[in-house]
Amino acid sequence: MKKIVLRDDEMPTQWYNVVSDLPGGLRPPLDPETKQPMGPEKLAAVFPMGLLEQEMSDQRFIDIPEPVSEVLKIWRPSPLVRATKLEQALGTKAKIFFKNESVSPVGSHKPNSAVAQAYYNKREGVKRLTTETGAGQWGSALSLATNTFGLECVVYMVRVSFEQKPYRKSVMQTFGAKVIASPSSETNSGRAIRAKFPDTPGSLGMAISEALEDAASREDTKYALGSVLNHVVLHQSIIGLEAKKQMKIAGEFPDVVIGCCGGGSNFAGLAVPFVPDYLDGKKIRFVGTEPASCPSMTAGALAYDFGDTAQTTPLLYMHTLGHDFIPPGIHAGGLRYHGMAPIVSALIRDKIVEPMRLHQLECFEAGVLFARTEGIIPAPETCHAIRGAIIEAMREPDKPQTILFNLSGHGLIDMAAYDRYFAGELHDYDYPEEEIAASLATLPTV
């Protein structure tokens, strides 16, 4: 079979919460003022209780509400596809499978969490959601979801993406969202950043600050984050839960599971449902790939840090390059974040996840090879996962291993990046050693 599909009634009815199984546990978020664990009451200003309960939960499985399932089923379960033509082009004996999350209406895995987040906010009477977006994938997904449940949506979009990706903006506007280039002059934090760095391309950290400030300043508004947090990883676990069922139907089990890591949610979503198998003794490797220009997993510290530039979030225990770190404006906007999901960080600490650092050009090269073999043009972020899969498949090309990676999104709305790649206008950024050292020096003391 080229592809394994599941019926609607085979879609998982529960999410899997890997927090319940983490060998070393998870350190709690801290209140930046008191340095004490932060309870849900303080976070309730920006998140609904339904999501905070999930954020703090150590329950192993959590039911997916029916209205969430109903929307997910527009495109889920997503197909599991075998990349036979890529295998042939590589000349590898590895079997390469990918979970095709690009079939969602906005072309990525992001709606998996957006739909759930919009639902819980709606259920608690929230009228308006704010968020940030890098490449625009998350903003598109939240716009789709808020529109479905009848909420207003305001998206702070990293300025460099706002300018380079007009179609993403149009997608969000079609779903009725308001899109603002970040840093903007609409928030205190935005104005402060612009005063300090007038020419900044923006960053996810900055946009988060603005979206949080907007949400905290209005009674009817809450905030939604597209990655990093535990409840986002929970919602994305549906990817791996489906993939497990599909691999079983295919009569396979992965030796290696691969995803690209910005905040960590698509990689974790695919990987975490396989963690119990690993803990049960199955030989399975988990490889998270990241860009050399923003290498939080391979060059960051594992420490408490703010999730945003303006230091307004709780302190999260995670791999971080420091909240002041401003990554170069590479096109894989979704990977330009200084931190990494606490869950992924804990899995690295526990030696379960192996991070892999990649350069931009080798990733586009892999993406073009994938497009020209499997027919799907991957998002620039996703090219990092494909590069990782190719590296693993070619490490020992005669070894008959099974590789599973997450095709987190297609690139049809990111074609400007491919244009620049073909025109030779993109180059590799070196590991930004000095900037990272400077930024790490500003980590809060705990």
Next chain:
Amino acid sequence: MKKIVLRDDEMPTQWYNVVSDLPGGLRPPLDPETKQPMGPEKLAAVFPMGLLEQEMSDQRFIDIPEPVSEVLKIWRPSPLVRATKLEQALGTKAKIFFKNESVSPVGSHKPNSAVAQAYYNKREGVKRLTTETGAGQWGSALSLATNTFGLECVVYMVRVSFEQKPYRKSVMQTFGAKVIASPSSETNSGRAIRAKFPDTPGSLGMAISEALEDAASREDTKYALGSVLNHVVLHQSIIGLEAKKQMKIAGEFPDVVIGCCGGGSNFAGLAVPFVPDYLDGKKIRFVGTEPASCPSMTAGALAYDFGDTAQTTPLLYMHTLGHDFIPPGIHAGGLRYHGMAPIVSALIRDKIVEPMRLHQLECFEAGVLFARTEGIIPAPETCHAIRGAIIEAMREPDKPQTILFNLSGHGLIDMAAYDRYFAGELHDYDYPEEEIAASLATLPTV
């Protein structure tokens, strides 16, 4: 169930050829010089024999070759989805189903035929394919397909689309195709048209002339057409064959089948497999929608005409506005063709298909409603099918009927059209009465 999916091994293994069942038969293509039926030998300069055999065939079912199936299975079978939220928003008792062809790697139904055409050309030793593209969907599809089978590809893209849809160009280039704005200065016909109409936005008819001339002038090159011809309708019949299986699983049968019509292939692909049911006495209506600015079915003549502007094709017996007709530059580029598939034209003649004429703004309005209910932003062409479905559903909103339409493509690469719609920059074109009359006066006498 929200959605019915089929497994790979449930994908049809044969195409359905409606020519075998057409009550009034099909009139053959004529040689424009002799006005006598044109045999395959003369067409062999631009088409491979494998496709010409299908073009002339009256065999009821034709096997899908394994290498074609293998590529189609990257995304096929495509889902059948119930538009529950659209139904609720309309307040209709009609059940509305759509076949989601937007899940293909280039976002439309076009690869269904492109993959087959590339395969037959490859099998006969062709090295290079030329084609035309309007909105860019067909060009993207053929680029994907030629790349898969290792052929070169040259796409003549209607100038107005070339300028307004840079991402489409990038998609084709990523698959290794050469894209040329049409009319170009690279062909005799292109140069002649430019001399006569220096400011023309181009048209499919012009682009076809250029692609044909290019193919005819080179030994290693043949030509591929994305719609209109019998073999294209044959390849697209997989849509309706799958939909029939899926409707059966859903326990439904359509009362109305709807698609938008440019050259007719996506509509016919969905509709023709239901024609035998109609002929067996089932009550079923077939509605083809077209833009008021290019109304070949509702305002054209049923006559022999050239398929292209430069009068180089055989004469096809079809609904036509005249090969000189240049439709206004509306954004639904895929619907800007002066003719209509002979098969669809015959089905209109036989009173099986009902054409429906629609204006641009009502179609975008329908598309936005669909996006905001079902979460998928449709291509501007597809908005015409959705408008048709809404009209049918609201004709008698309390009637519990079943409507099936073809979601032929998503709009993620056509967002500039939505931007212009939201900005109020689009307007409705009136029925271009004088231009049509003038163009019809130039029909060849047979």
